[in-house]
Amino acid sequence: MPTTDTTPVSIPGPRNIQWVGDAKTGHLCLLDQTVLPNEVTYLNCKDVQSVWDAIKRLSVRGAPAIGVAAAFGCVIGAQQDSFDQATDHLATSRPTAVNLFWAIDRMKRVTPRTPDALLAEAKAIHAEDAAMCQRIGEHALELIQQLKPQASSNKPLSLLTHCNAGALATGGIGTATSPMYLAQQRGLPIRVFADETRPLLQGARLTAFELGAAGIDVTLICDGMAGQVLREGKVDVVITGADRIAANGDAANKIGTYPLAVLARHHNVPFLVAAPSSTFDMSITDGDEIPIELRAAEEITEGFGQRTAPPDVKTYSPAFDVTPAELITAMVTERGVIQPVDADHVRLIVGST
Numbered sequence: 517m518p519t520t521d522t523t524p525v526s527i528p529g530p531r532n533i534q535w536v537g538d539a540k541t542g543h544l545c546l547l548d549q550t551v552l553p554n555e556v557t558y559l560n561c562k563d564v565q566s567v568w569d570a571i572k573r574l575s576v577r578g579a580p581a582i583g584v585a586a587a588f589g590c591v592i593g594a595q596q597d598s599f600d601q602a603t604d605h606l607a608t609s610r611p612t613a614v615n616l617f618w619a620i621d622r623m624k625r626v627t628p629r630t631p632d633a634l635l636a637e638a639k640a641i642h643a644e645d646a647a648m649c650q651r652i653g654e655h656a657l658e659l660i661q662q663l664k665p666q667a668s669s670n671k672p673l674s675l676l677t678h679c680n681a682g683a684l685a686t687g688g689i690g691t692a693t694s695p696m697y698l699a700q701q702r703g704l705p706i707r708v709f710a711d712e713t714r715p716l717l718q719g720a721r722l723t724a725f726e727l728g729a730a731g732i733d734v735t736l737i738c739d740g741m742a743g744q745v746l747r748e749g750k751v752d753v754v755i756t757g758a759d760r761i762a763a764n765g766d767a768a769n770k771i772g773t774y775p776l777a778v779l780a781r782h783h784n785v786p787f788l789v790a791a792p793s794s795t796f797d798m799s800i801t802d803g804d805e806i807p808i809e810l811r812a813a814e815e816i817t818e819g820f821g822q823r824t825a826p827p828d829v830k831t832y833s834p835a836f837d838v839t840p841a842e843l844i845t846a847m848v849t850e851r852g853v854i855q856p857v858d859a860d861h862v863r864l865i866v867g868s869t
C-alpha cells in the first residue's frame with residue numbers, strides 16, 4: 517500500500533471561496549453554505565459589510581475559511597479606502613475562531629497597503645491553508661495507521677467526526693477530513709460516521725454532502741447516537757477540527773465536541789484534533805480564556821423555519837465548547853503531531869506561531 521504518495525488530493529464539489537477579477541475592482545465570491553445541500557448558490561461580496569454578514573450568518577464558516585474570507589474582505593476595504601475600518605469591523609463578526617484574528621493581523625502587516633499587495637497576501641493565506649490541509653492529512657493518516665494497524669488490511673478504517681472540518685471549512689481538503697480524502701486516494705478502505713451537529717446541522721448538511729460527493733462511505737447519525745455507536749465498537753478513531761487551541765492544548769470546537777471526547781475516553785477510542793498552526797492561540801494559557809460565541813435563540817427554537825419549542829422558552833446557545841487537553845489523544849498540525857497534548861509538546865511543535 518503506497519503510504520508515501522504526497523500527490524495533492526483534489527476533490528469534487530463547489531469551491532467555497534474565490535476572488536473574481538483584479539485587485540482594484542474585483543470581489544469575493546462565496547458559496548452560501550446556509551442553503552447546502554439543497555442549493556448551490558453563490559454570494560458576490562462587493563463591500564465589507566457583505567463579507568461581515570456572510571461570516572456572521574455562516575454562509576462562510578469553519579475557522580480557516582473564516583480567516584481566508586476576512587483576508588479578502590480586507591482587500592475590499594482597501595479598494596474603498598477604508599482598510600482600518602474594514603479590519604476593525606471584520607474582527608467583530610465572530611469571536612471564537614482565532615484564524616479570523618490571525619488573518620486580519622497578517623493583512624495589517626502588509627506594506628504598502630495597496631489593493632495589489634493586499635490581494636497577493638490574501639491569496640497567499642488561501643494557498644497556504646490548502647497546503648496545510650494536505651500536510652495535516654499526511655500526518656493524520658500516518659498516525660491513524662499507527663494507532664489502528666488494521667487500517668492497512670481490508671477491514672475498513674472507521675472514523676467518527678463532528679461538525680464540518682472539511683473542504684467547505686478551509687482553503688483545501690479540510691482538517692479532520694484530510695486523512696479521509698488521502699485514505700480514499702490511496703485505496704485504503706474507510707468509512708465515516710458524521711454527527712449531524714445540532715443546532716445548525718453542519719455534519720448533516722455539509723460533511724455528509726462533501727464526503728458523499730467524493731465517494732466516501734459516510735453514515736449520518738444524530739449527535740445523541742454517538743455513545744451507542746462507540747459502545748457497539750463501530751468506531752476506531754474520533755477526529756474533529758478546532759476553532760481555537762490554547763497554549764496548553766485545550767481546544768474549542770463546535771458545541772458537542774467535548775461530550776464526544778468524554779465518550780471516546782470512556783470507550784478507549786483515540787480522540788484526535790486536526791488543526792493548522794493558525795488555529796493555535798499561544799497568547800492564552802488554557803481553554804478558560806477562549807471566548808465562546810453565543811448564538812441567537814431562534815437557531816435552537818426554530819432552526820430552518822420550523823418552530824420546535826414553546827414561544828416563551830428560555831434558551832442558552834453556546835456555539836462552541838472546550839475539550840480539555842487531557843481528553844485529546846493527539847493533535848495533528850501541518851508541522852507534525854503533538855502527543856501527549858500538553859503545554860511543552862504544543863510549544864515544541866507549534867512554537868510561538
Ligand code: MRU
Nearest residue numbers: 577578579679681685757758770
Ligand atoms: O460554527 P462553525 O460552522 O463555523 O463551526 C465550525 C467548527 O467548529 C469546525 O469544526 C472548526 O472550525 C474546524 S474547521 C476546519
